[in-house]
Amino acid sequence: MFSRAVSTASVAGRRAMSGSAGGFKVAVAGAAGGIGQPLSLLLKNNMNIGHLSLFDIVNTPGVAADLSHIPTPAVVTGHTGPEEVGKAFDGCDVVVIPAGVPRKPGMTRDDLFNTNAGIVANLADAIAKHCPKAHVLIISNPVNSTVPITAEVMKKAGVYDPQRLFGVTSLDVLRANTFVAEALGRNPAETDVTVIGGHAGTTILPLLSQVEGADFSPEQIAALTHRIQFGGDEVVQAKDGAGSATLSMAAAGARFTSSLLRALNGEAVSECAFVQSTVTDLPFFSTRVHLGTSGVDKIDGYGTLSAAEQANFDEMIPTLKAQIEKGIAFAAAR
Ligand SMILES: NC(=O)C1=CN([C@@H]2O[C@H](COP(=O)(O)OP(=O)(O)OC[C@H]3O[C@@H](n4cnc5c(N)ncnc54)[C@H](O)[C@@H]3O)[C@@H](O)[C@H]2O)C=CC1
Numbered sequence: 001m002f003s004r005a006v007s008t009a010s011v012a013g014r015r016a017m018s019g020s021a022g023g024f025k026v027a028v029a030g031a032a033g034g035i036g037q038p039l040s041l042l043l044k045n046n047m048n049i050g051h052l053s054l055f056d057i058v059n060t061p062g063v064a065a066d067l068s069h070i071p072t073p074a075v076v077t078g079h080t081g082p083e084e085v086g087k088a089f090d091g092c093d094v095v096v097i098p099a100g101v102p103r104k105p106g107m108t109r110d111d112l113f114n115t116n117a118g119i120v121a122n123l124a125d126a127i128a129k130h131c132p133k134a135h136v137l138i139i140s141n142p143v144n145s146t147v148p149i150t151a152e153v154m155k156k157a158g159v160y161d162p163q164r165l166f167g168v169t170s171l172d173v174l175r176a177n178t179f180v181a182e183a184l185g186r187n188p189a190e191t192d193v194t195v196i197g198g199h200a201g202t203t204i205l206p207l208l209s210q211v212e213g214a215d216f217s218p219e220q221i222a223a224l225t226h227r228i229q230f231g232g233d234e235v236v237q238a239k240d241g242a243g244s245a246t247l248s249m250a251a252a253g254a255r256f257t258s259s260l261l262r263a264l265n266g267e268a269v270s271e272c273a274f275v276q277s278t279v280t281d282l283p284f285f286s287t288r289v290h291l292g293t294s295g296v297d298k299i300d301g302y303g304t305l306s307a308a309e310q311a312n313f314d315e316m317i318p319t320l321k322a323q324i325e326k327g328i329a330f331a332a333a334r
């Protein structure tokens with residue numbers, strides 16, 4: 001349902017009046033959740049968005065009404081339940097998906113597979129039907145499996161375009177930037193660490209040997225790498241049963257969405273993301289991705305690894321392969 005404040009006619013009218021550079025339609029699926037709400041708030045402040053469409057199975061009218069009072073160009077609409085997903089996704093340029101359950105202490109991201117695989121697959125069905133040309137940004141865990149699931153669902157529907165599918169690993173980059181800057185006494189906002197692989201434990205590999213001007217000891221490298229790989233667990237433990245990272249993830253999701261929209265507008269932008277890739281033998285892998293007006297433009301390799309990074313890389317590949325294959329098998333069996 002549209003939020004009370006907005007009608008379909010006024011969406012078009014205000015988009016025309018907004019004067020925003022992009023006027024893109026961006027949907028958030030899972031918009032009423034722990035990530036969805038702050039992410040939607042940050043996106044409401046993005047001047048490239050003309051229409052912010054909030055989808056969830058609960059509570060979107062309230063979130064939409066609340067955000068609609070913020071004076072920025074994005075018109076906000078709220079849509080609840082499967083019967084309204086068509087309206088939510090119709091004509092979207094970008095769909096961001098933080099829908100699904102989060103971890104509790106003691107769980108791995110893979111423990112979320114049984115619940116979240118089906119949620120993401122059903123949303124991918126709806127995207128294939130209602131906005132097959134949208135760029136799809138997957139936040140729902142386990143990302144290492146939910147991205148391949150989305151690709152397979154889109155392939156079955158005949159609308160898959162690898163340039164438009166992204167697993168959002170930006171939170172690993174934000175954590176790496178924060179922890180590395182802290183160790184070096186630098187400004188975190190001016191630190192940009194490359195993080196490769198996937199988004200779960202040891203499949204997350206920060207390339208600390210490539211941080212310019214850093215001369216970390218082997219002990220520092222080991223400690224920083226471990227903290228970046230298990231930063232998610234740090235938050236899950238601190239929240240003590242009340243969920244996982246939401247606010248930092250909202251910042252990460254907003255950063256990636258903002259970069260993509262700038263690229264769609266013609267700016268040269270790069271971000272690390274988990275995408276279809278030939279950089280390794282695996283079908284999906286995260287390295288630095290150059291974004292362009294059609295989404296993925298060029299995918300960088302990972303450069304020269306230190307001996308410690310190479311050891312982590314070799315250990316990661318079979319784990320990541322199994323998680324990707326689990327996603328592909330799930331989609332094939334649907
Ligand atoms: N990629 C990453 O770096 C990160 C991923 N995550 C993942 O993001 C997901 C969401 O986390 P939170 O927001 O904390 O969870 P949450 O439980 O607070 O919110 C999830 C929202 O999804 C909604 N939802 C459930 N099924 C849906 C469906 N079929 N369609 C639309 N909406 C649906 C729920 O109603 C809820 O509002 C989890 O899977 C979590 O593991 C969390 C942090 C970082």
Ligand SMILES: O=C([O-])CC(=O)C(=O)O
Nearest residue numbers: 103171231232233244245
């Ligand atoms: O740890 C979790 O379950 C949520 C997540 O992906 C992260 O914070 O990186």
